Amino acid sequence: QVQLVESGGGSVQVGGSLTLSCVASEFAFDMGWYRQAPGKGCELVASTNTNGDNYLRDSVKGRFSISRANIRQTVDLQMNNLKPEDTAVYFCAGDLIRLVPSVAFCGRDYVDYWGRGTQVTVS
Numbered sequence: 001q002v003q004l005v006e007s008g009g010g011s012v013q014v015g016g017s018l019t020l021s022c023v024a025s026e027f028a029f030d031m032g033w034y035r036q037a038p039g040k041g042c043e044l045v046a047s048t049n050t051n052g053d054n055y056l057r058d059s060v061k062g063r064f065s066i067s068r069a070n071i072r073q074t075v076d077l078q079m080n081n082l083k084p085e086d087t088a089v090y091f092c093a094g095d096l097i098r099l100v101p102s103v104a105f106c107g108r109d110y111v112d113y114w115g116r117g118t119q120v121t122v123s
Contacts, residue, residue: 005022030048047099065078
């Protein structure tokens with residue numbers, strides 16, 4: 001069973017930056033970050049696969065970036081110019097085929113591997 005452990009969440013002011021890091025016991029083909037705000041669905045924020053294809057959600061383009069370090073087996077999400085609407089629990093995830101754009105609930109649906117989540121609060 002692949003284990004994903006997130007770190008780097010916290011509270012930050014509007015316009016600030018945070019870096020989320022995910023350490024994987026083993027990489028899946030497609031690795032990325034989802035987020036879920038209270039009362040909202042779980043959306044894919046960014047992903048990167050072993051072919052080098054990256055995805056960024058439109059609402060974070062120009063502000064967020066994702067990077068993958070195969071030797072260290074980490075996937076980092078650099079978040080700049082944070083906005084209040086970025087407030088959510090962020091989950092590291094991995095899938096053997098492809099991370100889907102959205103699911104009902106982070107942590108349990110339609111994705112092979114999930115981390116436990118880390119809170120990001122922007123105010």
